[in-house]
Amino acid sequence: MKNLLTTEGLDGDVIAGFLDDADEFVEVLRRPIPKVPALRGRTVATMFFEASTRTRLSFEKAAKALSADTMSFSPGTSSLKKGEGLKDTVLTIKAMGVDLMVVRHSGVGVPWRIAEWTGLPVVNGGDGAHQHPTQALLDCLTLRQHFGSLEGLRIGIVGDVRHSRVARSDVFAMAALGAEVTLVAPPTLLPLDMVGWPATATSDLDDALTELDAVYLLRVQAERGGASVFPSFAEYRARFGMTTERMRRLKPDTVLLHPGPMIRGVEIDQEVADDPRMLVLDQVANGVAVRMAVLFRLMGGVPGE
Amino acid sequence: MRQVMDQDDISRALRRIAHEIVERNRGLDSILLLGIHTRGVPLARRLGNTLGEIESRTVPVGSLDIGLYRDDLDRRPTISLGPTEVPVAVDGQTVVLVDDVLFTGRTIRAALDALVDLGRAASVQLAALIDRGHRQLPIRPDYVGKNLPTAQAERVTVRIDEVDGEEGVWIVPADDGEGST
Numbered sequence: 001m002k003n004l005l006t007t008e009g010l011d012g013d014v015i016a017g018f019l020d021d022a023d024e025f026v027e028v029l030r031r032p033i034p035k036v037p038a039l040r041g042r043t044v045a046t047m048f049f050e051a052s053t054r055t056r057l058s059f060e061k062a063a064k065a066l067s068a069d070t071m072s073f074s075p076g077t078s079s080l081k082k083g084e085g086l087k088d089t090v091l092t093i094k095a096m097g098v099d100l101m102v103v104r105h106s107g108v109g110v111p112w113r114i115a116e117w118t119g120l121p122v123v124n125g126g127d128g129a130h131q132h133p134t135q136a137l138l139d140c141l142t143l144r145q146h147f148g149s150l151e152g153l154r155i156g157i158v159g160d161v162r163h164s165r166v167a168r169s170d171v172f173a174m175a176a177l178g179a180e181v182t183l184v185a186p187p188t189l190l191p192l193d194m195v196g197w198p199a200t201a202t203s204d205l206d207d208a209l210t211e212l213d214a215v216y217l218l219r220v221q222a223e224r225g226g227a228s229v230f231p232s233f234a235e236y237r238a239r240f241g242m243t244t245e246r247m248r249r250l251k252p253d254t255v256l257l258h259p260g261p262m263i264r265g266v267e268i269d270q271e272v273a274d275d276p277r278m279l280v281l282d283q284v285a286n287g288v289a290v291r292m293a294v295l296f297r298l299m300g301g302v303p304g305e
Numbered sequence: 306m307r308q309v310m311d312q313d314d315i316s317r318a319l320r321r322i323a324h325e326i327v328e329r330n331r332g333l334d335s336i337l338l339l340g341i342h343t344r345g346v347p348l349a350r351r352l353g354n355t356l357g358e359i360e361s362r363t364v365p366v367g368s369l370d371i372g373l374y375r376d377d378l379d380r381r382p383t384i385s386l387g388p389t390e391v392p393v394a395v396d397g398q399t400v401v402l403v404d405d406v407l408f409t410g411r412t413i414r415a416a417l418d419a420l421v422d423l424g425r426a427a428s429v430q431l432a433a434l435i436d437r438g439h440r441q442l443p444i445r446p447d448y449v450g451k452n453l454p455t456a457q458a459e460r461v462t463v464r465i466d467e468v469d470g471e472e473g474v475w476i477v478p479a480d481d482g483e484g485s486t
């Protein structure tokens with residue numbers, strides 16, 4: 001495997017292989033010295049053309065825990081400001097000696113283009129509203145740790161599915177591991193075209209609620225236009241928010257996930273966000289281990305194989 | 306393929322090694338056995354049981370995966386990882402590393418690096434079921450089940466019941482396709 005660009009079409013076995021390695025890296029991260037020499041001498045460049053805190057830091061922590069060196073790139077302080085094109089920028093950085101690029105960009109498909117241009121292994125750190133595969137892997141790891149397996153698990157992904165690369169990546173990864181995924185959103189926030197999605201859809205959260213083993217709450221993506229398609233945040237909360245009242249109607253062992261950043265009071269109530277069944281901090285911790293597994297798998301063998 | 310040890314030979318060798326460990330580490334205070342993946346792990350477990358019987362006490366046994374410490378990661382396809390489980394803190398313990406075959410010594414070099422990252426052991430000893438020679442590093446075993454003179458190109462195959470469902474040690478000639486180590 002050379003790149004990790006999308007979860008669409010990934011085999012359940014391949015995903016499980018990443019999660020198996022990630023289990024071992026969870027143990028590595030708990031050691032007194034949470035660092036192994038596996039990728040000594042390799043360099044990872046994090047190329048984030050779009051804002052991010054947790055994903056970039058998580059990749060950098062993962063690379064460092066494997067003893068790789070990291071270089072980071074932010075468009076705000078780069079020559080892109082001077083008018084340099086994307087292709088010249090990435091080829092320049094490649095020429096400095098980089099073994100793998102992690103790419104985030106608001107344009108769909110940019111990580112594929114960069115993989116083509118550079119010939120380097122590329123990990124998609126999020127492209128527009130399209131894909132965010134390492135987020136899906138860490139979500140699956142969190143669920144597998146909690147339930148032992150995703151086989152037959154009923155998962156509801158609730159909120160702004162249309163603008164969510166997290167939802168898109170999760171649907172394919174979770175389904176490949178045997179979960180039954182239901183998308184829950186206002187009709188205006190469901191994907192325009194769900195052909196080929198291994199999931200069902202509904203706009204009635206209250207109806208779906210009591211069947212679910214896990215509820216994945218998405219943030220309303222105001223920056224991608226998500227807030228313009230419903231009347232108000234208060235109305236969104238009333239129909240699709242995880243309120244304390246809805247929380248009481250869940251099965252007692254149902255868990256909540258969230259990709260962060262959480263907007264308390266919109267998709268999740270203040271107290272619900274602090275409930276022990278909310279696994280968001282496990283997700284963040286698992287993010288480092290999963291990204292170690294991905295970097296190790298893409299760079300740990302003979303170069304180019 | 307020539308068999309050089311059967312199940313009984315392996316049991317006897319492990320029993321003798323256990324007695325040597327007791328002799329050298331009086332009372333077994335602060336002994337920690339760590340088996341190296343894959344076949345070192347069941348061997349360490351058996352040694353631990355035997356030590357327990359001899360001294361009527363439990364001896365902590367753990368496992369060490371050295372994949373992330375190999376010096377040839379960029380020369381082979383991506384490896385799969387095994388669990389590292391260390392039941393007590395390594396600090397101050399006398400650690401006995403257990404492996405099936407001692408050959409070039411590179412696995413043990415990696416294991417020592419892995420161990421140093423886990424804590425500061427009081428001392429480290431090495432037990433190997435088979436020592437087949439051809440060391441490439443200044444590493445020697447403290448306990449050996451059987452010294453097995455081999456040609457560099459020959460291979461030694463160890464099968465352990467818990468891992469392989471059969472048990473024994475074989476020498477595989479250089480031109481034979483099967484086998485390991």
